[in-house]
Amino acid sequence: MKKDCRNIKDMIQESLDQGAALPVLVEEHLKNCPACRSFKESLEQFSMKLKASLNKEIETLGPPKFSCLPERLSERRGHRQFLPWIAALICFALISMFGYRGYISYRTKSFLREENRLFVESLFTQSILEQEDSLENIALSTTWFQGSDTVSELTEDFSLEHEINL
Amino acid sequence: MRITETKETKLVDDEILIRQFVGTGLHHSAGNRKAFTTLMERHIKGMRRLLFTLLNGNMEDMEDAEQEILISLFNTLPHFRFKSSFKTYLYRLCRNKAIDLIRKKNRERKILFSISGQPSSNLYEPEAEVLKKERGNRIFKLLFKLREEERSLILLKDVEGLSIKEITKILSIPEGTVKSRLHRSREKLAELMAGEDI
Ligand SMILES: [Zn+2]
Numbered sequence: 001m002k003k004d005c006r007n008i009k010d011m012i013q014e015s016l017d018q019g020a021a022l023p024v025l026v027e028e029h030l031k032n033c034p035a036c037r038s039f040k041e042s043l044e045q046f047s048m049k050l051k052a053s054l055n056k057e058i059e060t061l062g063p064p065k066f067s068c069l070p071e072r073l074s075e076r077r078g079h080r081q082f083l084p085w086i087a088a089l090i091c092f093a094l095i096s097m098f099g100y101r102g103y104i105s106y107r108t109k110s111f112l113r114e115e116n117r118l119f120v121e122s123l124f125t126q127s128i129l130e131q132e133d134s135l136e137n138i139a140l141s142t143t144w145f146q147g148s149d150t151v152s153e154l155t156e157d158f159s160l161e162h163e164i165n166l
Numbered sequence: 167m168r169i170t171e172t173k174e175t176k177l178v179d180d181e182i183l184i185r186q187f188v189g190t191g192l193h194h195s196a197g198n199r200k201a202f203t204t205l206m207e208r209h210i211k212g213m214r215r216l217l218f219t220l221l222n223g224n225m226e227d228m229e230d231a232e233q234e235i236l237i238s239l240f241n242t243l244p245h246f247r248f249k250s251s252f253k254t255y256l257y258r259l260c261r262n263k264a265i266d267l268i269r270k271k272n273r274e275r276k277i278l279f280s281i282s283g284q285p286s287s288n289l290y291e292p293e294a295e296v297l298k299k300e301r302g303n304r305i306f307k308l309l310f311k312l313r314e315e316e317r318s319l320i321l322l323k324d325v326e327g328l329s330i331k332e333i334t335k336i337l338s339i340p341e342g343t344v345k346s347r348l349h350r351s352r353e354k355l356a357e358l359m360a361g362e363d364i
Contacts, residue, residue, distance in 0.1 A: 013349045017323070017330055042359045043352055046305070047324035051215070053305045054325070057223065058214040066203050068233045069240050 004029065008036050016043065180205060180252040188244045202240065209253065212326055213260050219321045220264035222290060222310055227271070231263045238263070250335050253328075258336045261318060268314070308358050316351035323348055 008029045015022050022030075030037045186201035213235070214228065221227045238259060246255065268290045309317060315337070322328045322336060333348075334341050 009353070010349065013352060016352075017345060017348070019327075038360075039353075039356050042356050043324070046308075046355060046359060047320070049305050050309065050321075051325045054215040054218055055211070057218055058211060061214060061225070061228070064203075064206055064210055064236060065229075065233060066199075066206075066236065069199075069202075069236060 005033060005036050008033070009039055012036070012040050012043075180208075181248060183208075184243055184246060184248075184252060188246075202243075205252070206236065206239070209256055212253070213256060215325065216257060216260050216318070216321060217264055219309060219317050220261065220314060221267065223306060227267055231260070231267050235259055235263050251332070254332050254335045257322065257326075257328075261336060265314065304362055308355065308362060311358055312351065312355065315347065316354065319344070319348040319351050320355065324352075 008026055011023060011026050015026070030040065183201045183205040187198045187205065189198045214232070217228045217231050221231065235256075239256070246252070271290055312320070318337060319333065322333050323330070328336075330341055330344050330348075333344050337344065339347070
């Protein structure tokens, strides 16, 4: 019987959930089971009485205070329409900033490069002038070794040979 | 002014009122404001019943919550996408505001107790005034013995007559869970009622 009552109580609640009429099986059970009958009645009574009591309580409250509402809809919405413009402005600012920085660094780099080149060139020229003698000696020794007249000839020969071998 | 929930007012759909309120730019015009007040007057009773149930009948807290809800709706309705009914949206908002308020009050109570050196109670006590009143006294005593979710379930289903699907959206829990918890809440209530004369 207790297991039956458990099922019946579930079925009563299922009917309440669906807003549907009680199944015949439940109606039959209720005729002979005071416990389930009282369960059903107390639920129905409770919701009815609760609604009536709640209504009585809230009746004492006045109309809603619409005066608390702002004059206009949220400023948030007002700003929203400007969001794409704000985003575009930020993008433009970023691009301009980084673009300018990039340009400046390029200018600085190229200026430094130019300066470096001149510096290295000057060093090189100086060292060439200083070491002209020793370079000549190297060229001569190579000539002697390869049996060619100049270093350039030697390289040309080498590349020719290389081409033939290929 | 008495607020009435008549069938005639229901003839104009909530959605139409919301669209009238939001309008096409002049949101603050008198006509649009009227649409908002009509919409709210239509739902105010249900909203107040839920707030009373969750806020233990504390009228002061109810008024605070109600104002916050009105302002919040006024500002958020323009972004309402009609994915759910307005009623569902409203009850969800009411419940969340009530829970926020209870948490805030409990925090304040804890701080107060820690300052005074007394043991802290984390309970949002039922409004004594409400329980003193003769009418509805026993009903509310019973109701306030239930947990917040149990109260919400019983109120939304058995008093407000919402569908299980709508409650699912309001409480953010699956349909099966809504059903099983609702059944358990009703059984708990029936047990409590057995010991009381209602
Ligand atoms: Zn039974």
